[in-house]
């Protein structure tokens with residue numbers, strides 16, 4: 001049976017890599033993000049591999065999330081895998097200098113976006129007594145670093161929300177997994193440094209970070225273990241990174 005996965009933030013990085021990895025395991029896809037051109041290009045790339053429906057969606061807009069999830073075409077309406085991946089970090093300033101607007105954007109995207117999407121999709125999963133919510137947290141949710149202030153705190157929310165969802169879902173067959181990647185080379189740093197490409201590139205210079213595909217492989221794995229198994233939490237770093245986001249070995 002072809003099952004349907006809904007991925008937020010599918011227009012680049014880890015979300016796009018998940019979209020490329022899941023069809024091999026028989027998943028059809030609902031791909032969402034704000035950049036329609038990127039979604040369409042990915043839909044074209046995946047033509048012939050699986051069925052793909054795209055939805056332009058800003059996860060910060062709770063009403064839009066609810067409407068989009070309620071209005072999926074019948075072929076995509078039964079979502080068995082929700083990948084809450086859309087997220088971002090903005091800025092690396094210490095708390096006393098950081099932009100409040102950046103903080104609000106991170107809270108709205110990384111916390112409220114995950115809440116809105118989960119709340120929209122979860123009732124169907126519970127009613128069918130099957131489904132899986134995979135949240136993309138971060139090592140920044142457990143490990144502090146200078147400038148990580150609100151970004152890390154949003155990912156700590158994702159970690160504890162994932163655990164508390166498990167508590168609420170006990171007695172159902174619905175699974176919840178929190179995946180916490182370390183540094184992965186995606187558009188993440190470009191977004192964080194707001195187009196200051198040199199700063200963004202410096203993050204990945206002299207080291208070999210994770211690739212988006214590495215995280216997508218983990219998403220595919222946690223979704224394909226036997227239904228009796230719930231992988232609660234996966235913390236994954238490049239071999240060149242140790243105890244936290246700034247503990248990166250560079251040659």
Ligand SMILES: NC(=O)C1=CN([C@@H]2O[C@H](COP(=O)(O)OP(=O)(O)OC[C@H]3O[C@@H](n4cnc5c(N)ncnc54)[C@H](OP(=O)(O)O)[C@@H]3O)[C@@H](O)[C@H]2O)C=CC1
Pocket residue numbers: 008009010011012013014015032033034035036038057058059060085086087088089109136137138139180181182183184185186187188189191212
């Ligand atoms: N790269 C890294 O080192 C790490 C990343 N992560 C997490 O992984 C996740 C994916 O990031 P990554 O792939 O690295 O970065 P990218 O910047 O490559 O991808 C982020 C995705 O999120 C989407 N997105 C951002 N804001 C919104 C929004 N308001 N509404 C809908 N979609 C949105 C973007 O799409 P669009 O702009 O088109 O809306 C894009 O598809 C994030 O949650 C991030 O925090 C965790 C640990 C490490």
Ligand SMILES: N[C@@H](C=O)C(=O)O
Pocket residue numbers: 089137138139140148151181182183184245
């Ligand atoms: N690697 C990032 C993860 O989320 C970070 O710099 O915090």
